[in-house]
Amino acid sequence: MARPLYKRVLVKISGEALMGEAGFGLDPKVVDRISADIVSLRSQNVEVALVVGGGNIFRGVQVAASGIDRATGDYMGMLATVMNALALGASIERQGATCRVMSALEMPAICETFSRQAALRHFERGHVMIFSAGTGNPFFTTDTAAALRAAEMGCEVLLKATNVDGVYTADPKLDKTAKRYDKLSFDEALARDLKVMDAAAFALARENRIPVIVFSIHEPGSIQAAVMGTGRGTLVGA
Secondary structure, three states, X not given: OOOOOOOEEEEEEOHHHHHOXXXXXXXXXXXXXXXHHHHHHHOOOOEEEXXXXXXXXXXXXXXXXXXXOHHHHHHHHHHHHHHHHHHHHHHHHHOOOOEEEEEOOOOOOOOEEOOHHHHHHHHHOOOEEEEEOOOOOOOOOHHHHHHHHHHHHOOOEEXXXXXXXXXXXXXXOOOOOOOEOOEEOHHHHHHOOOOOOOHHHHHHHHHOOOXXXXXXXXXXXXXXXXXXXXXXXXXXXX
């Protein structure tokens, strides 16, 4: 049986991944499937942190186009990520693992406010960590939050769960001849202008030498397979 390649990982999950085939909100079956993958990984003594987006509920950039200022829209989007984090956390605990949700925005009646020291202590106690509300600042994406938390927590890899099974030469949905990369260096990804993550997130990962694995979240067991090195995806930065 394959063994984990990493001892501490951060998984970035988009909000859209949680809504399944629906056009909005959460699909409980999808949430439970992703949670089961996380719990299985934790049972193999892998320390797991999650950063989740909020696009299934609210997109600050889109609402800004309708007249609400961008900063306000981004704060509203952060609240959506907290809702998703709470749903994932509850599902993870139902399936037998302990979990702690932390928010970059203060909301003590709902969850802990993010503190690096407290988060590291939770890791030591074996809890799955979910970091919500992005970086706590407008104009930054949850990709950037994922790279930032991965660096702060000393994670060995950032797993970016997406709708496609890796990084391609072009959008595989638009170009049937697009080819998937198995492995890329950070420099190659920059030179070929491949949109692995937004610029701030990419720079953080590169500066801190945190490899990024891009893979599809839609297959059961895909998170665990990425950590074991048996999954289909693209490794960037190794």
